[in-house]
Structures are given as C-alpha cells and as structure tokens.
Amino acid sequence: MALPKRKTSKSNRDSRRTHWKLKLPEVSPCPRCRQPRLAHHVCRHCGYYNDRRVIEVKTEEKE
Numbered sequence: 001m002a003l004p005k006r007k008t009s010k011s012n013r014d015s016r017r018t019h020w021k022l023k024l025p026e027v028s029p030c031p032r033c034r035q036p037r038l039a040h041h042v043c044r045h046c047g048y049y050n051d052r053r054v055i056e057v058k059t060e061e062k063e
C-alpha cells in the first residue's frame with residue numbers, strides 16, 4: 001500500500017479543513033404566508049407545499 005512519505009504538518013492539515021464548517025439550514029420565506037420555512041419542506045405555518053394543501057395546521061384558538 002502506498003504510504004505518505006512525510007507526516008502532514010499541522011498547518012497543512014488545518015488549512016485543508018478551512019472549508020470544514022457547520023452550515024445553517026436553508027431557510028427561505030414561504031411564498032404563501034411569508035413565514036420562514038425550510039427549503040423543500042411543507043410550510044408549518046399554512047400547511048402548503050407547491051400551492052397545494054398538504055397538512056392540516058392546528059390553529060392557536062381552541063373551541
């Protein structure tokens with residue numbers, strides 16, 4: 001098996017990981033109610049996805 005001739009220096013190892021960072025989830029406003037919504041997910045606020053009602057949304061007030 002091929003082996004590296006030299007140990008990777010701390011500088012090289014760390015600079016390789018400059019792109020290795022946490023990313024926040026993609027959040028975009030819902031086209032229907034303008035509430036923040038995860039991309040490619042059903043809007044939890046109005047229950048719509050692609051102009052179609054997908055889920056029932058529970059309202060705050062109870063009968």
Ligand SMILES: [Zn+2]
Pocket residue numbers: 030031032033034035043044045046047048
């Ligand atoms: Zn919505």
